[in-house]
Amino acid sequence: MQKGYRSIKDKNVTITDPLFAHYVDMIADTVLPYQWDVLNDRIDGAKKTKDLENTLDENHSNSTKNAKISHCLENFRIAAGLATGSHYGTVFLDSDAYKWLEAVGFCVGSGKGDRFVPLADEAIDLIARAQQSDGYLNTYITLVKPDARWTNLVEGHELYCAGHLIEAAVAYYEATGKRKILDVATRFADLIDKTFGSGPGQIRGYPGHQEVEVSLVKLYRTTGVRRYLDLARFFIAERGAEPNYFLAEIERRAGKGIFPELRDYDLKYSQSHLPPVEQRDLEGHAVRALYMCATMADLALEFDDEKMRAACLALWESVTKKRMFITGGVGSSGFLERFTADYDLPNDSTYCETCASVGLMMFGQRMASLSGDAAYYDAVELALHNTVLAGINADGKKYFYVNPLECWPDACLPHTSMRHVKPVRQEWFDVACCPTNIARTLASLGRYIFALDGETVCVHQFISSRAVAEIAGVPVTVDMKADIAEGGSVTIGTSGAARLRVRIPSWAVDPEFSVDGKRVAPRVERSYACLDVAGAAELSIDFHAKPRWVAANDLVRVDAGKAALMLGPYVYCLEGVDNPGSLAGAYIDADAKVSLGSAVEGLPGAMPSLSYDGYRLENGVKSLYGTAEYSLRPARLTAVPYCLWCNRFPGEMVVWQKIRL
Numbered sequence: 001m002q003k004g005y006r007s008i009k010d011k012n013v014t015i016t017d018p019l020f021a022h023y024v025d026m027i028a029d030t031v032l033p034y035q036w037d038v039l040n041d042r043i044d045g046a047k048k049t050k051d052l053e054n055t056l057d058e059n060h061s062n063s064t065k066n067a068k069i070s071h072c073l074e075n076f077r078i079a080a081g082l083a084t085g086s087h088y089g090t091v092f093l094d095s096d097a098y099k100w101l102e103a104v105g106f107c108v109g110s111g112k113g114d115r116f117v118p119l120a121d122e123a124i125d126l127i128a129r130a131q132q133s134d135g136y137l138n139t140y141i142t143l144v145k146p147d148a149r150w151t152n153l154v155e156g157h158e159l160y161c162a163g164h165l166i167e168a169a170v171a172y173y174e175a176t177g178k179r180k181i182l183d184v185a186t187r188f189a190d191l192i193d194k195t196f197g198s199g200p201g202q203i204r205g206y207p208g209h210q211e212v213e214v215s216l217v218k219l220y221r222t223t224g225v226r227r228y229l230d231l232a233r234f235f236i237a238e239r240g241a242e243p244n245y246f247l248a249e250i251e252r253r254a255g256k257g258i259f260p261e262l263r264d265y266d267l268k269y270s271q272s273h274l275p276p277v278e279q280r281d282l283e284g285h286a287v288r289a290l291y292m293c294a295t296m297a298d299l300a301l302e303f304d305d306e307k308m309r310a311a312c313l314a315l316w317e318s319v320t321k322k323r324m325f326i327t328g329g330v331g332s333s334g335f336l337e338r339f340t341a342d343y344d345l346p347n348d349s350t351y352c353e354t355c356a357s358v359g360l361m362m363f364g365q366r367m368a369s370l371s372g373d374a375a376y377y378d379a380v381e382l383a384l385h386n387t388v389l390a391g392i393n394a395d396g397k398k399y400f401y402v403n404p405l406e407c408w409p410d411a412c413l414p415h416t417s418m419r420h421v422k423p424v425r426q427e428w429f430d431v432a433c434c435p436t437n438i439a440r441t442l443a444s445l446g447r448y449i450f451a452l453d454g455e456t457v458c459v460h461q462f463i464s465s466r467a468v469a470e471i472a473g474v475p476v477t478v479d480m481k482a483d484i485a486e487g488g489s490v491t492i493g494t495s496g497a498a499r500l501r502v503r504i505p506s507w508a509v510d511p512e513f514s515v516d517g518k519r520v521a522p523r524v525e526r527s528y529a530c531l532d533v534a535g536a537a538e539l540s541i542d543f544h545a546k547p548r549w550v551a552a553n554d555l556v557r558v559d560a561g562k563a564a565l566m567l568g569p570y571v572y573c574l575e576g577v578d579n580p581g582s583l584a585g586a587y588i589d590a591d592a593k594v595s596l597g598s599a600v601e602g603l604p605g606a607m608p609s610l611s612y613d614g615y616r617l618e619n620g621v622k623s624l625y626g627t628a629e630y631s632l633r634p635a636r637l638t639a640v641p642y643c644l645w646c647n648r649f650p651g652e653m654v655v656w657q658k659i660r661l
Ligand code: FUB
Pocket: 055, 092, 209, 287, 288, 337, 353, 355, 431, 433
């Protein structure tokens, strides 16, 4: 029996929340067809963004620049012998197809994806044909460097791609019962298991980008084959062990590598400076770090490993208490997509990669399962409601990779230190990890809302939805209506006897509970309100969610003297379109009274705007510099949810607003 929490089947969860249903429905209606066309290079005129400082021109496996937007499935076709040509694109491009397939699996599982099955099967046939006879599968290595298997673990991403293949296989198999992709994935996993280990002739290495570990735990849970779990443990245990595998490998390669910016390699970048179990600060590349932590939490649970649990706790504290933006964004540096120092949380030049917030959600979800404590879902909620949702346009066809908390579009220029920050969402990227990561996350949203702990239904997110859980063979319906944006009232109707645990979110103020209209005082344990409901009943909760001004710790230099506006888990921001003029001159009173406005026209979800009296700080300087004589002019300010910014007109945006003292 699986340890920790279990998910309610995707098909048994229906999202009804107006905002989230918009995005979740859109995954099947728009996003997956759009991404399929992109992966097949069928999008006319769509441009990929030559992104990001660290993602390099030389990231391409060959120098044949072409006009293809992705080339992902074409690489598989070539590797399968069905097309001619050469590999094009980043070395880990295969993973885009796998994450798309995983998202399809979740959509099929939730009953919305049947029409993608023929496309998915077409992709699976291709993937299977591209697999080598011994189970190896990676189009970059097969087409470009067939003799270089496993020789560049630091940069090569073979294990990273394997991980996304395995995750996709598990999702698709669980949804459809079709084995073909699971067989492909297990053949590759078996080869990896034979190749890596501490036995004679095996490689005692580990992935340069953690991901395969997450997938091996899933593969173990789906197949029951224990070797996969042990292999995940091996990879985590070997990382950073002495003598350091990566240092030896880099020496063997004598300067030959793929990514120029990884010369002069810092082991912290891939969390290989110390064994993970000894790490206490979350360092290095944010996505790598968080995928690693997700597996560490899985392993702590599976092996009841106290030392691993202690490391997980410390790393969770490190990231959420000292290195996380108010939006649940993580990774402060545009160079190398990495963590920097405690409290270094720059708003305009930050990275906050969408994938890193997905990683934070994965880590938090597993920490809750490990500990039985709902408080971990506070950070999951921030990441989901702010950064992850902001990562996709309301029409599903454009994406943010970097998620700044402040944006002055004029300064987001290519060939400058701000080149990683795009002031508008992009149709695609050279390195397009985020769009498909958003798709697979939103397609499996129900798994973040509900969980089963034995016979108890846990409610973790207040996103209106209906779930049917099978408890001791009896279906129990949980019908949740959450009105977070307008006061924080939540009703949960149940049919059948249900033991419920409802998370008490950090933003709740003196929550009140009643069952069938009668006030009750539930037992509160580990941030859960615990209730036994016999028969059909309606639980009502008032979390008293009002707009609130939030300050950052004094050690967060850039936010000193500023406040951010929140409503429940939603961070709000000012946008130029609602507040003309430079937003650098907008000031507020720390206790500015906030009114709920009407839903913003043109934005999904009927989320209220928030308005309040503020000021514009001005001086009369006409040339570049002049006498410092300032005046404050009263001005009404209007804020909108950060997750929806840049969906109407491009322009300035700020989250942290200056306080008039
Ligand atoms: O290296 C694979 C993915 O590409 C990482 O997770 C992202 O940060 C991007 O660099």
